[in-house]
Amino acid sequence: MGTGPFDIDTSGIEFFYHPRSIAIVGASTKSAKPGGRPVMALRKRGYAGKVYPINPSYEEVEGYKCYPSLLDVPGDVDMAIISLPAESVLDVLQQCAAKDVKVVVIFSAGFSEVGAEGRELQERVRELARANNIRILGPNCLGLINSANSVIASFAFIADLEPVTPGTVAFVSQSGAFGAMMYAQATEAGVGFSSFTSVGNEAEAEFSDFVGYLLDTPETQVIGGYLEGAKDGDKLRSVAEKALRMQKPILILKVGRTGAGARAASSHTGSLAGDDQIYDAFFRQMGIVRIEALGDLTAFAILHRSGREYRGRRVAILGGSGGQGVLLADRCERLGLSVPEITGATREKLEQYLPDFASARNPIDLTAQGGRDTSTWGKCLRALVDDPGIDVVLAQAFFREEVGMRVAEELVEICQSTGKPVVLMTHLRDDSEFVSRCIALVENAGIPILSDGLQAAEAVAKLCWYHEKARQVGDGESLPARILPGEGVDALIHSPDRLSEFQCKRILRCYGIPVTSEGLATSEEMAVEQARKLGYPVALKIQSGEILHKTEAGGISLDLGADDDVRAAYREVLANSKRFSPDAAVQGVLVQEMLKDGVEVIIGTTRDPVFGHVIMFGLGGIFVEALRDVSFRIAPVTRRDAEEMIREIKGYRVLQGMRGKPPADVDVIVDAILRVSQLVTDYADEIEELDINPLVVFSEGAKAVDALVTRRRE
Amino acid sequence: MGTGPFDIDTSGIEFFYHPRSIAIVGASTKSAKPGGRPVMALRKRGYAGKVYPINPSYEEVEGYKCYPSLLDVPGDVDMAIISLPAESVLDVLQQCAAKDVKVVVIFSAGFSEVGAEGRELQERVRELARANNIRILGPNCLGLINSANSVIASFAFIADLEPVTPGTVAFVSQSGAFGAMMYAQATEAGVGFSSFTSVGNEAEAEFSDFVGYLLDTPETQVIGGYLEGAKDGDKLRSVAEKALRMQKPILILKVGRTGAGARAASSHTGSLAGDDQIYDAFFRQMGIVRIEALGDLTAFAILHRSGREYRGRRVAILGGSGGQGVLLADRCERLGLSVPEITGATREKLEQYLPDFASARNPIDLTAQGGRDTSTWGKCLRALVDDPGIDVVLAQAFFREEVGMRVAEELVEICQSTGKPVVLMTHLRDDSEFVSRCIALVENAGIPILSDGLQAAEAVAKLCWYHEKARQVGDGESLPARILPGEGVDALIHSPDRLSEFQCKRILRCYGIPVTSEGLATSEEMAVEQARKLGYPVALKIQSGEILHKTEAGGISLDLGADDDVRAAYREVLANSKRFSPDAAVQGVLVQEMLKDGVEVIIGTTRDPVFGHVIMFGLGGIFVEALRDVSFRIAPVTRRDAEEMIREIKGYRVLQGMRGKPPADVDVIVDAILRVSQLVTDYADEIEELDINPLVVFSEGAKAVDALVTRRRE
Secondary structure, three states: OOOOOOOOOOOOOOHHOOOOEEEEEEOOOOOOOOOOOHHHHHHHHHHEEEEEEEEEOOOOOOEEOEEEEEEHHHOOOOOOEOOOOOOHHHHHHHHHHHOOOOOOOOEEOOHHHHHHHHHHHHHHHHHHHHOOOOEEEOOOOEEEOOOOEEEEOOHHHHOOOOOOOOEEEEEOOOOOOHHHHHHHHHHHHHOOEEEEEEEOOOOOOOOHHHHHHHHHOOOOEEEEEOOOOOOOOOHHHHHHHHHHHHOEEEEEEEEEOOOHHHOOOOOHHHOOHHHHHHHHHHHHHHEEEEOOOOOHHHHHHHHHHOOOOOOOOOEEEEEHHHHHHHHHHHHHHHHOOEEOOOOOOHHHHHHHHOOOOEOOOOOEEEEHHHHHHHHHHHHHHHHHHOEEEEOOOEEEOOOOOOHHHHHHHHHHHHHHHHOOOEEEEEEOOOOHHHHHHHHHHHHHHOOOOOOHHHHHHHHHHHHHHHHHHHHHHHHHHHHOEEEEEEEEHHHHHOOOOOOOOOHHHHHHHOOOOOOOOEEEEHHHHHHHHHHHHHHHOOEEEEEEOOOOOOOOOOOEEEOOOHHHHHHHHHHHHHHHHHHOOOOOOEEEEEEEOOOOOOEEEEEEEEOOOOEEEEEEEEEOOOOHHOOOOOOEOOOOOOHHHHHHHHHHHHHHHHHHOOOOOOOOOHHHHHHHHHHHHHHHHHOOEEEEEEEEEEEOOOOOOOOOOOOEEEOOOO | OOOOOOOOOOOOOOOHHHOOOEEEEEOOOOOOOOHHHHHHHHHHHHOOOOOEEEEEOOOOEEEEEEOOOOOHHHOOOOOOEEOOOHHHHHHHHHHHHHOOOOOOOOOOOOOOOOOOOHHHHHHHHHHHHOOOOEEEOOOOOOOOOOOOOOOEOOOOOOHHHHOOOOEEEEEOOHHHHHHHHHHHHHHHHEEEEEEEEEEOOOOOOHHEEOOOOHOOOOOOEEEEEOOOOOOHHHHHHHHHHHHHHHOOEEEEOOOOOOHHHHHOOHHHHHHHOOHHHHHHHHHHHHHOOEEEEEEHHHHHHHHOOOOOOOOOEEEEEEEOOOHHHHHHHHHHHOOOOOOOOOOHHHHHHHHHHOOOOEEEOOOOOHHHHHHHOOHHHHHHHHHHHHOOOOOOEEOOOOOOOOHHHHHHHHHHHHHOOOOHHHHHHHHOOOHHHHHHHHHHHHHOOOOOOOOHHHHHHHHHHHHHHHHHHHHHHOHHOOOOOOOOOOOOOOHHHHHOOOOOHHHHHHHHHHOOOOOOOOEOOHHHHHHHHHHHOHHHHHEEEEEEOOOOOOOOOOEEEEOOOHHHHHHHEEEEHHHHHHHHHHOOOOOEEEEEEOOOOOEEEEEEEEEOOOOEEEEEEHHHHHHHHOOOOOOEEEEOHHHHHHHHHHOOOOOOOHHOOOOOOOOOHHHHHHHHHHHHHHHHHOOOOEHHHHHHHEEEEOOOOOOOOOOOEEOOOO
16 A cells, blocks of 8 residues: 555556456446446447446346356456445445455445544545555545546546547546546547546545556646646645656646635634635645646646647737737736737738738737738748747637648648747638648647637747746655754754744744844843844744733834833833733843834745645735735755745735835745744654844845744644 | 717717718729729628729629719719828719818728828828718728618728628727628627727827717617727726716727736825726726627627626536536636526535535536436426526536436526526537537527536626626715815916926815825924824924925934924924025925824826826735735716725735734725825816825724826926
8 A cells, every 4th residue: 555644656557447347236237226237338449458347137247147146256356346325335345355366446425525424434435445455546526537548437428528638637626526527528529538636535546646647647738627726735745746757747627615814813824714615726736636626637738749849938929900919918927928920030021921911920910911821821821930938829720611621731831840839720610621621630640729819829828837847846846855953943944832922033043044133131130131142123022822912912012222210111011011911921021223224024934734734825914914915835844845835925026126115135034934944844743933024134144023923723 | 060078979979880872982893802892792782872892994793883073973962982092082972072072081091000100191191081970990900880771981801791680789890800890700609790990000090989879779779899999098098987877888899909017106006007007997997898809899799789687797607528517617706707606405406416426516517427318407497497596507518319308498597587697518510410400409598508617607797797787876875976176276276387296285185185284384382382282292394395205304203292393303304405405496395193003005196198187096015015015997987986096905904904003994995095086186277186195094084194196398
């Protein structure tokens, strides 16, 4: 079985996709029934292994000999499909164990989705499977399909569809019905699925296990997924890392309606970390392409199978209609692509080819006249493909009777002479035999065709992003640096009482995060002494693990310029705090240097039940509170992740220096994020939440002014 | 002709859509040619009026007698189509004038789109038309089609398409080719166009004129438009107001790539007002539905033609697949719809109808079992329709052989028993004759059907928004209140020198906008006197129309607590300003009260070449500069517009009171926006830009602390 808690457990999974024999327990002679459809489909599609229908009522199903029970089957059984009511499942599983069945697909509903009793039944299924080295798909699932060898262990309607070959997309879904729709839609769009897996309740093997296995199959080039929520974030992370290394894109449609407010938390970070934002951050971090609709996966797959690398974001648009070109250019720019004006030699060429009134800029508008002359189209396309300032060409063409074949041939020739991606946009719905021939010619040459320009732009943007991510793998930047913490962290982290600001900052200092110069005072005179040592002016802050909101408690006094001020403030701060929280254990008063002006930022962490420690970055104060303008990543983060977190916030401009101020020291923020990441990774089990709020950032350097570390079960 | 500069000039436009006779100048016997296609289409579709092909080379075209010149035509000619090279157009127009032709459609290219010479030619076309009361469509256009009476004055390929009846969408397009694609796509989706108008270069009659006319035609229920840029913002505004009053929605696909940075401006407002943001604000203000893609118009039209009012945003989703339901619910919520949990009696009913493990919440998941039992589907639908907590039902259904017809009949019956909108989502692509019959039954009952759930959600959101907008028409809130300005504004606005802060604030005060208490001093002693009158502390600010950035000039001194401080500051402020700008004419030093803390907001205006004065609102300082978090509306604004502007910014939360602060006085901001709106409307020709930055807003009241009014040509 698995090799470690964070590893992908793919042992035995291969039997789901390559069983030498399949038993269908609860087989039916009615092909529309769950127990009937797979038997019929296995027969019809010519599955080469052995098929054993199991049902005491029949002698034979679809020409296969039917057995009264699994134990009556003469040969070995690799896969058993259970299509019986929930209450019979455990018995059949016992028989599977006795027969040394490798994998079991459980169609039956009535498990964790129906409440406490079902959950208990499901837990017993899991235990039984684990004890007997059986891998389980389901229960409450539509099963799976492996197109290449006609393993149809599913009762979804898609079992009846003719597969499109070659199948290069493996689809894994937490919703059976939705997954089946996606499969059907892709099939209609001419995109072949190598496999379809409906994971159901994931009693034992889960989403990530299947994805992890499928990545290793040579036919799978793209993974599509429908996800409501991962069971194990670490596993999904491992799978995503593996996929990125293998350059096999994972595309996920993630749904889930838990809003940001749902999480109960005492820290800023916790209260701002919504489920959807965390998934979004995770996907961005791990190179998983998030999709929004059925068509996104097929459009991506169509572009991806051309095998071209998207090396840059500069797009040229070659089209017949000015209006559509402009619309497409707008969309491209909104998606983060650029549609640069064509200049230099290419511009001169285009102006020579195009009629006076046509636009030789970008989008390139052929106008009705220009569009009618085939050679113009080809010449323009070649000029754009040859332009080193262009990375991708979106070309629109129609195949008219007279000239269509020449257009198609020229397109193929030009595309074969370059490594640049070219995407053809054309109406695919035209039924004429002539147009179909033109399209077949282009398609067989491996050139991607889409009918919807906006969808093409979306897919191009996704591929550009994905290839950027994939290129970063293995470069030095992406590895988190190992930081050696100073001594004493252990003792602090395990100290019995709630941690005070002073203690929290000592922990930060041990991890090399700069904090304000300061000292703890337990008497007026000690406070004065500390103040003199630090140099005036100073601030005084009450220190108690039980007083979280020092300002509210009147526990802070700022900008004290002389010994007497410090003495008075010391008394006042103590008195206020006593009034505010009479029973709080006070450790003393912190005497702290006053800082010059800088930009206030916040770095925080919170624990997510799925992904563990999540790191947040934002600008301090009102930016975080009013605008929720923050970014997230899952710990541990790389230097590049940290840089992206900082650039991602809308208020990034503030850090670049505004109103004549010098830019803030972004490097020191990156460094602080990396150190926080390591701290919460090293003490993953101890720390619940952490807030550095604010970290004041100067044009050089930064200092943490306040910090809070909450431990688990506090 | 027109009745005023801001009025829609529809006189004569009716002849484009209802000509009794059409002459095609440059007629061709080849149906693929621009001069051939309309003749053929008029014949084929049985246009009832007279058709006169004009071409000296032919005796006859498509069975119509052909004349050598327009002047040879025996009868009256209402419409002439010119399909000749640009250089012949003026001659033909002269003939049109002689023949008293009412309207002329000019296909010919070679006008303003090709440069200076073409622009001049176009200007002559316009003058000739105006002088002879001829209305012009084009030049450089694809012409127009009126479906009801088969007026095909177009050479676009769509001239050959069979129209879908009834046509209720009138489409007006600044891009011919794109408009034609939209027409074709809508036709394919079963949405009928009442007319199609390609406006080309708009030499004379423009986009808004055609829309204005079409609104009055009874067959037109929805207007669709493709817009690159309006020629006259006031006209478009008049048309939009008329449409909203008539409850005929206008949907516009607006493209255009001018970024926010393109505008040169000296004020904040000017530098933040990008073209696209202004159009966006205009559309929102005027109830124009902005669409993003071809399919948005057809989906909207399909929902709209059911005639149901969308009274609220609470959506119930009834579907077969849990996954798709969740996806749809996510999308609905992102679109500003709500998908509330079903409770009370309805919930009890649903739980009774649905199998144990089905979700009776919302989305309502029938699961495979529930979906199979027809009566369940119908019962659930009825329960949802009857629930007063639900405004719209999105219902998914499939028409299976056994039960499909009963599902369809039940759906029709339920829908006819309610006024609530119900949208059916189902696969339309199924070719079986049975499914087609089911769909026809539902469609004939006026129930909207869409195959794409996400598109249905988008269309529902758009209709909800549109109906909210339409309901506001005529309610008192929507009328701007007339403010009587105090005396002296005229003199100030027309004062010879650049306006100082003191003068700008006097103008504001005349319009009832609260400003800081202050007085102008021209000597140290006057400053002290003013300060005593105001009460300490005070601020001093240099006053000169030539020093725009007082802080930079060292021309501001804050928080002065005593007479001597004021004297010293007076000297310093003057000396600094002299150093900064030795030649600036200084009017004196402003002595101003210091304000207590409040929320700083900015209200500004800038002139847009199309729409005139545009008003901006945002939070002050870094919010505007770093985040560009501002909202716009076109002046004059209504109270509701002002309220929407304030609520629209992302930082709205800051105004609601944060960190224990009381909420800011939003009413006083609304009032200030209305007063600014009237000021720039009253002095539309004088004022170029205006910035109140900041207006400090308290929990009660507000005061403008600084203001700048720039006049035109300054």
